[in-house]
Amino acid sequence: MITIRDIYAFLELVEQCNFNSAAEKLFLTQSGLSRKIKHIEDQVNQRLFERTTRFVRPTREGLLLAQHWSAAVAMYQAGLTAIAAEDEQLHGSLQIGVSGTSRYGEWQGIGEEFVNRYPKVNIRIESITTQDVIFHVKNGDLEAGFCGGGFVDLDTLGVIKIEQIPYRALVPSEHPLAKHKHITLADLKGAPLVLMNGKTWPIVRGPLDIILEREDLLGQVVKEPHFSDMQIRTIVSGEAIGIHPNAQAQLFPAGVTQVDISDLGLVLDNNFIWKKTTTSPIVRALVNLVKARHSPA
Missing domain, CATH: 3.40.190.10 (Periplasmic binding protein-like II)
Structure with missing residues (x-):
C-alpha cells in the first residue's frame, strides 16, 4: 500500500532531485527515503527515477505520476481545510x-x-x-x-x-565581539563559556559538545546552569559568553547581544x-x- 507519507516523499524528491536535500526536508534519513521510493516503484512496477553518481531525476513515468499526485495532494489539503472549517465552533x-x-x-x-x-x-x-x-x-x-x-x-x-533554529553566541554587550554581526569559533578561543547543563538540556548540548571538543573549546566552559535565566545573568555580568539555539526574533535583556557564529553550522530542529x-x-x-x-x- 502507498501512504500519503510515501507520496510526500516522492514529490519532494521530484522537486529536489537530490536524496540528501529531500531527506532533510522530510525529516528522514537518506536510507529511509530510498526505501520509500523503492517501495513506490515496486508497487507501481515502474522505474520512477534515473540515478547516477552525479544526479537523480524523474523518468517520464515519474513526471506523469508526479503530475497526478500533486493534484491529489492539493485535494487532500483542501479536505483538511474543510474539516477544520467544520470545527470553527470548537470550545x-x-x-x-x-x-x-x-x-x-x-x-x-x-x-x-x-x-x-x-x-x-x-x-x-x-x-x-x-x-x-x-x-x-x-x-x-x-x-x-x-x-x-x-x-x-x-x-x-x-x-x-516546523523550523530549524541556529545556535548563536550570546555575548556581553561590553565585550569586543558584541560589535560584530558574525564571529567564528576561533574568535572564542580563550573566552570563558557558559552553556546550559547537559543533563537538563541533552538535546541542545550533545551536538554542541562534539564540535567544541573538536575545536578545543570545551575546556573553556566555566558554568553550566540548569535554567536559562541563570545563563543570561552570567552573560549580563560579563563573566562568560553563551552558545545556545535562539530564534532571530528572541528578545534579550540589556547587556546581552546575539551574534551569529558563521562556521558553527549547527541548528536545532x-x-x-x-x-x-x-x-x-x-x-x-x-x-x-x-x-x-x-x-x-
Missing part, C-alpha cells in the same frame, strides 16, 4: 507543552492563528524541558507540544518539523508533536492547522 480546553528552545519560535505564529480561528478554546501552556514535553504528550498529560530534537518513537507520536491515538477534535484542528502551514508537499 473547550487544550493543554500544550512548550520547551525553552521553542518558546520564541514558529509556535507563536501557530498559536496566534489557532486562537484567532477558535476563540472559544482555552489554551493552557506549560513551559517545560523538551524531555518533559515528549514524556507528558506520550503519557497523555499534555495534548500536544512544541519542542526540539529528533525522534525515534514515531509509532506513538505524530511529528511535524523545532517540532510540533501529538499522540497519534488522540480522538480530540481540538487536537485534530491544531494538527490540521500545522499541516497546512508546514506540509512537506
Whole structure:
C-alpha cells in the first residue's frame, strides 16, 4: 500500500532531485527515503527515477505520476481545510507543552492563528524541558507540544518539523565581539563559556559538545546552569559568553547581544508533536492547522 507519507516523499524528491536535500526536508534519513521510493516503484512496477553518481531525476513515468499526485495532494489539503472549517465552533480546553528552545519560535505564529480561528478554546501552556514535553504528550498529560530534537518513537507520536533554529553566541554587550554581526569559533578561543547543563538540556548540548571538543573549546566552559535565566545573568555580568539555539526574533535583556557564529553550522530542529491515538477534535484542528502551514508537499 502507498501512504500519503510515501507520496510526500516522492514529490519532494521530484522537486529536489537530490536524496540528501529531500531527506532533510522530510525529516528522514537518506536510507529511509530510498526505501520509500523503492517501495513506490515496486508497487507501481515502474522505474520512477534515473540515478547516477552525479544526479537523480524523474523518468517520464515519474513526471506523469508526479503530475497526478500533486493534484491529489492539493485535494487532500483542501479536505483538511474543510474539516477544520467544520470545527470553527470548537470550545473547550487544550493543554500544550512548550520547551525553552521553542518558546520564541514558529509556535507563536501557530498559536496566534489557532486562537484567532477558535476563540472559544482555552489554551493552557506549560513551559517545560523538551524531555518533559515528549514524556507528558506520550503519557497523555499534555495534548500536544512544541519542542526540539529528533525522534525515534514515531509509532506513538505524530511529528511535524516546523523550523530549524541556529545556535548563536550570546555575548556581553561590553565585550569586543558584541560589535560584530558574525564571529567564528576561533574568535572564542580563550573566552570563558557558559552553556546550559547537559543533563537538563541533552538535546541542545550533545551536538554542541562534539564540535567544541573538536575545536578545543570545551575546556573553556566555566558554568553550566540548569535554567536559562541563570545563563543570561552570567552573560549580563560579563563573566562568560553563551552558545545556545535562539530564534532571530528572541528578545534579550540589556547587556546581552546575539551574534551569529558563521562556521558553527549547527541548528536545532523545532517540532510540533501529538499522540497519534488522540480522538480530540481540538487536537485534530491544531494538527490540521500545522499541516497546512508546514506540509512537506
